[in-house]
Amino acid sequence: MKISRRDFLKWTIAAGVALNLEFDLANVNTVLAAETDPPIIWIQGAGCSGCTISTLNVTNPYTIDEVLLNKVSMKYSNTIMAASGSSAMQTLDESATQYKGQFILVIEGAIPTGANGNYCILGEVNGTPLTMEQAVLKYAPMAKYVVAAGTCASFGGVSATGANETNCLSAANILNGKTTNPVVNLPGCPVQPTILVQSLLDLILTGNQTLDTNNRPSKYYGISVHRACPRRGTGAANQVGATAGCFRGIGCKGPTCQNACPSMKWNNGQAWCIGVNYPCIGCASPAFPTNPLLG
Amino acid sequence: MSTIVLDPITRLEGHLKVSVTLDSNNIVTEAQATGNLYRGFENMLVGRVPNDAAFLTQRICGLCPVSHAIASSKATEEAAGFTPTLQALLLRNLIQGANFISNSILHFYQLALLDYVQGPQMHPWTPGYSQDLRFSTADSESLMASYVTALAIRRQAQEMGAIFGGKLPHASNIVPGGVTASPSSTDITNFKNYLNTITTFVKNTYRADVNKLATTYSDYYKIGKGYGNLISYGVFDTDTAGTKLFQAGIVTNGVKGSFAANNIKEYVGHSWYSSPSGVNPASETTTPNFEKSGAYTWLKAPRYNNEAYEAGSIARTWLSGDYTNGVSVMDRHLARYTEISKIATNMQTWLSQVTPQTSGYTNIGTITTGSGIGLTEASRGALGHWLSVSDSKISNYQIITPTCWNASPTDDAGNVGPIEKALIGTHVEDTTQPVELLRIVHSFDPCTGCSVHVMSPDGIEMSKFVVQPL
Numbered sequence: 001m002k003i004s005r006r007d008f009l010k011w012t013i014a015a016g017v018a019l020n021l022e023f024d025l026a027n028v029n030t031v032l033a034a035e036t037d038p039p040i041i042w043i044q045g046a047g048c049s050g051c052t053i054s055t056l057n058v059t060n061p062y063t064i065d066e067v068l069l070n071k072v073s074m075k076y077s078n079t080i081m082a083a084s085g086s087s088a089m090q091t092l093d094e095s096a097t098q099y100k101g102q103f104i105l106v107i108e109g110a111i112p113t114g115a116n117g118n119y120c121i122l123g124e125v126n127g128t129p130l131t132m133e134q135a136v137l138k139y140a141p142m143a144k145y146v147v148a149a150g151t152c153a154s155f156g157g158v159s160a161t162g163a164n165e166t167n168c169l170s171a172a173n174i175l176n177g178k179t180t181n182p183v184v185n186l187p188g189c190p191v192q193p194t195i196l197v198q199s200l201l202d203l204i205l206t207g208n209q210t211l212d213t214n215n216r217p218s219k220y221y222g223i224s225v226h227r228a229c230p231r232r233g234t235g236a237a238n239q240v241g242a243t244a245g246c247f248r249g250i251g252c253k254g255p256t257c258q259n260a261c262p263s264m265k266w267n268n269g270q271a272w273c274i275g276v277n278y279p280c281i282g283c284a285s286p287a288f289p290t291n292p293l294l295g
Numbered sequence: 296m297s298t299i300v301l302d303p304i305t306r307l308e309g310h311l312k313v314s315v316t317l318d319s320n321n322i323v324t325e326a327q328a329t330g331n332l333y334r335g336f337e338n339m340l341v342g343r344v345p346n347d348a349a350f351l352t353q354r355i356c357g358l359c360p361v362s363h364a365i366a367s368s369k370a371t372e373e374a375a376g377f378t379p380t381l382q383a384l385l386l387r388n389l390i391q392g393a394n395f396i397s398n399s400i401l402h403f404y405q406l407a408l409l410d411y412v413q414g415p416q417m418h419p420w421t422p423g424y425s426q427d428l429r430f431s432t433a434d435s436e437s438l439m440a441s442y443v444t445a446l447a448i449r450r451q452a453q454e455m456g457a458i459f460g461g462k463l464p465h466a467s468n469i470v471p472g473g474v475t476a477s478p479s480s481t482d483i484t485n486f487k488n489y490l491n492t493i494t495t496f497v498k499n500t501y502r503a504d505v506n507k508l509a510t511t512y513s514d515y516y517k518i519g520k521g522y523g524n525l526i527s528y529g530v531f532d533t534d535t536a537g538t539k540l541f542q543a544g545i546v547t548n549g550v551k552g553s554f555a556a557n558n559i560k561e562y563v564g565h566s567w568y569s570s571p572s573g574v575n576p577a578s579e580t581t582t583p584n585f586e587k588s589g590a591y592t593w594l595k596a597p598r599y600n601n602e603a604y605e606a607g608s609i610a611r612t613w614l615s616g617d618y619t620n621g622v623s624v625m626d627r628h629l630a631r632y633t634e635i636s637k638i639a640t641n642m643q644t645w646l647s648q649v650t651p652q653t654s655g656y657t658n659i660g661t662i663t664t665g666s667g668i669g670l671t672e673a674s675r676g677a678l679g680h681w682l683s684v685s686d687s688k689i690s691n692y693q694i695i696t697p698t699c700w701n702a703s704p705t706d707d708a709g710n711v712g713p714i715e716k717a718l719i720g721t722h723v724e725d726t727t728q729p730v731e732l733l734r735i736v737h738s739f740d741p742c743t744g745c746s747v748h749v750m751s752p753d754g755i756e757m758s759k760f761v762v763q764p765l
Contacts (some may be wrong), residue, residue: 037417046334049308050357050464056401057450057463064450065443074419078305082409082423084733085301091422112333119333121310123303158354162339190357190464240468241475241656266462267454270485273467276460277475277654281350283465289351292344 037073038204039103041095041139042149044078045120045132046159046168047109051150052079054190058197059268067197072204075103078122089123089130096139101180104200105143107171110152110159111136114167133174140175145203146183148172149196154185154216155286162291172215181208185215187259189283194264195220214286216258225280226254228262240294241277251294253282296324299729304736306406308358309743311702313736315718321726326711326718328702328736329592330743337581340692345371345662345684348692349470352680355694356742357464358401359673361387361394361456362530363680364469366669366694370682371471373667375659383473383655384532385645386459388540389486390466390474391531391671392642393456396493397449397463398674398740399608399635403505403628404445407737410730411508412438426728429511441504448496455489458482471662474655487646494639497632505632509625519624519735521717522603525610526700528554528679530672531641540641541611541634541672545599551614554599556668556679559695562596564707565589572707576681576693577668596706597695605713606676606700607739608634624738631674631740663687673697675740701739714739 044052056064068074074081075095076088083091096103109132112119117133124130140146148171151157160168172183184203186195199217202209209217226232226248237245248255257280265272273280281293296319302312310332316325336355340348349367353360365387372379379387412435413428414420430438453463459476461467468475478486509516529543543554561579563572569584584590596603604610605622609630612618617637618630662684669680676697683691703712711719714736723729 044310046332048354048357048360048464050354050360053357053453053464056446057453059450063447065446068419069415069417073417077419078303078310079308080405081305081419082414082421084303084305087422087424088303088305091418095418121302121312121332123310124300124312127300129302158339158351159334161351162342163335165335165338166333189354239658240470241472241477241654241658243477243654267457268450270454271457271459271461271467273461276468277477277656278461278468278470289347291342291347293347293350 037071039075039095039099040072040106040200041075041092041103041143042077042106042108043122043132043135043139045107045109045111045136045153046166047150047152049079049108050190051108051196052077054193055149055196057267058193060194061198061201072200075099086124089125093125096142100142101144103143104145104147104203105140106147106149107136107140107153108149110156110168110170111174112166112168113174114165119166136171136174137178140171141178141180143179145181146171146175146179147199147203148183148185150191151187151189151284151288154187155288157189158289161289182211182215184209184211184217187216187284187286189288192260192264192266195260220260221258221284223258224255225257225259225261226252229254229274230262231274240279243277247274247279250279251292252279253285253290253294254280257282257285259284297726299723299726299732301729301732304733306409306737307741307743308356311736311741311743313718313732315732317723317726321723323718323721323723326715327591327704328712328714330594330702332743333593337692337694340689343689344687345374345682345689346470348680348682348689352694353465355696356673358398358742359394359675360464361391361460361466361469362671362673362678364466365391366671366678366680367682368469368471368669369671370667370669370680371662372659373669374665374682374684375471375662377472377657377659378535379473380655380657381535381648382650382653383657384535385649386474386476386478386655387469388531388645389642389649390456390460390469392638392645393452394463395638395674396497396635397452397456399631400445400449400452400501402674402740403501403631404442406740407628408438408442410734410737411512414439414442424728424730424733426725426730434507438504438507441500444496444500448493451489452493455486455493458486470656472657472659477652477654478649480651483646483649483651490639490642490646497635497639501632502636505628509629512625515624515734516621516626517623518721518731519717519738520622521605521713523622524548524602524604525613525622526554526599526604526606526677527610527614528670528672528677530611531638540638541615543670544614545604546610546613547602556670558600560598560601561695562598562706564596565705566592566595568595576679576695577666579693592704594699594703596703596712597699598706598710601708603703603706603710603713603716604700606697608674610676611672624734627738661687675742676700696742698741698743702741702743714741
């Protein structure tokens with residue numbers, strides 16, 4: 001990418017951030033089409049693939065076909081790639097080697113470190129299992145950027161809760177100091193797809209983003225769900241299912257959870273949790289899942 | 296004699312390994328399926344309030360979260376002696392139906408089709424096997440055009456489900472007591488518009504494409520049969536008396552029979568557990584033992600009346616009479632289409648029965664003690680949650696997932712699991728590109744996130760052992 005274009009984009013995006021959380025980057029992103037598709041390697045650890053499914057649901061800034069065909073080159077994704085077996089593992093290693101220092105590594109799910117990492121095997125390389133832990137430690141330092149997609153990868157999440165029998169760690173935890181750039185945490189259970197896709201494009205186009213103390217892009221995680229909630233200050237709702245009123249008094253996690261749900265909502269803006277009369281369970285919080293979820 | 300190890304099997308949820316042994320004619324003589332992820336899910340539920348389980352168990356699987364939320368809610372409702380209102384059941388059906396449609400379209404186009412068609416010559420569609428690709432260039436291009444359209448339709452199915460469910464994956468509001476949505480007339484119209492678009496795709500494009508596949512690969516009606524025995528817990532309540540769109544039941548050697556949950560037992564003879572084998576999940580315990588001789592997987596082997604049964608669309612449509620042509624790779628694809636078509640039609644009916652501005656939720660209070668079973672179906676098959684509550688907290692939680700039935704190992708009597716059985720006897724034309732094996736495994740739509748959580752190493756210190764994955 002030419003320096004002049006990069007500088008131009010930096011200026012454009014900075015201006016957008018100053019104006020509004022939900023600025024439209026469509027015009028900026030079209031520049032990508034002129035570039036060689038940037039390589040992405042997406043690996044899954046202890047998780048549910050929900051962040052992959054959520055990403056397939058993206059509509060803004062682009063739908064997933066546009067992302068995969070014209071914006072990025074998805075070198076490895078267990079869920080959608082054609083190759084299986086040794087061919088898949090070879091593609092993983094060759095892509096990381098060929099694009100060393102250039103690719104973005106997306107980590108979905110937490111990383112089990114118990115039992116020498118053997119609670120999660122990505123596949124076999126020459127008859128030897130490659131654990132998620134080994135893959136993260138090998139490929140993250142080779143990546144230009146590392147993105148933790150979802151709460152499990154960002155903070156441990158559901159995978160690390162309770163007794164955490166498998167000793168699951170977050171990406172940043174296991175990679176402390178081992179990456180070229182800070183791990184970018186994009187929590188949410190699942191990750192909000194616009195945040196995921198736009199964050200990848202932001203990194204590609206403009207490099208490191210402003211991160212908060214939890215390594216989250218400030219522009220998406222800057223305010224609490226409660227602060228932007230349309231039910232804030234509308235009187236108290238006394239039980240889940242109430243069609244009006246604030247759920248704070250019955251344990252809503254909106255006050256302590258930072259995410260863009262009130263403005264972006266979910267599934268192409270169709271709905272969100274509080275919109276269907278259930279309190280925020282704090283799925284993007286470092287503490288998720290609290291025991292109990294509400295309270 | 297040679298062996299093939301496929302690790303990972305991609306285009307499914309989670310981490311699955313399959314290894315087979317071939318004879319000198321390249322016929323599979325032995326097969327083993329191994330899940331490669333262990334999460335210890337059930338233990339993290341113990342000590343929590345029952346309502347939390349409807350949210351946490353969704354996080355087992357991002358593909359079929361709605362079915363987990365419903366199974367969990369049903370288990371708690373049974374413990375409370377509560378039957379949800381018709382409004383609640385209708386909303387659950389519509390959210391779950393949307394999830395089924397999204398899943399089955401994703402499965403056919405994004406997960407399975409690339410075993411038969413080459414995609415664009417770019418990542419992630421290349422590299423891939425080039426073995427046994429029979430479609431003409433025109434047909435391949437047409438199918439890949441459908442692949443792209445299907446990406447949008449499956450997304451729209453998720454958007455449709457979110458209208459009542461809050462968000463997908465991981466619905467916001469399916470809880471013991473019902474569904475907290477109170478749909479407006481606008482919501483209902485919005486849902487209907489989505490449903491019309493999706494139904495048109497299903498009944499035209501999906502139908503044409505699955506038939507094209509079946510015609511071109513008709514030999515796959517004879518490949519990957521497995522046992523042919525089928526099981527379903529039933530799904531989609533159509534009234535408050537327990538009537539379902541797809542009834543529970545079993546099919547044994549082609550004969551339908553009734554289903555009773557107490558006939559389920561789980562065996563661990565070839566699994567890494569030393570806990571008692573052959574126990575019903577309501578009273579089951581789980582103690583891992585990774586050094587156990589003869590064990591090769593984290594999965595237990597659920598059996599019904601001591602026999603291996605296959606779960607999935609084909610079980611449901613066989614029992615409902617909608618599809619009874621046979622059991623094979625291609626029959627599974629056709630059954631999945633047949634089922635989705637039927638679900639889409641019935642969703643129109645359920646939608647018309649939804650009462651605007653009426654909540655689907657009833658506050659059932661706190662359950663202090665009791666037990667319950669929540670049985671439903673995920674798109675890939677029978678799903679059951681077994682719950683015990685004491686002192687208002689979960690004291691025991693057991694889950695048997697569809698992929699547990701399908702990808703289970705050999706049981707104590709020597710019966711291999713359904714996927715293993717389906718692989719045995721298959722001829723592999725090119726051992727460097729064993730596409731036949733992928734086609735068989737993918738036809739079951741396995742989901743190892745589902746299958747691998749069921750082991751709960753109670754009280755074991757993890758530092759004491761090292762896992763040998765195989």
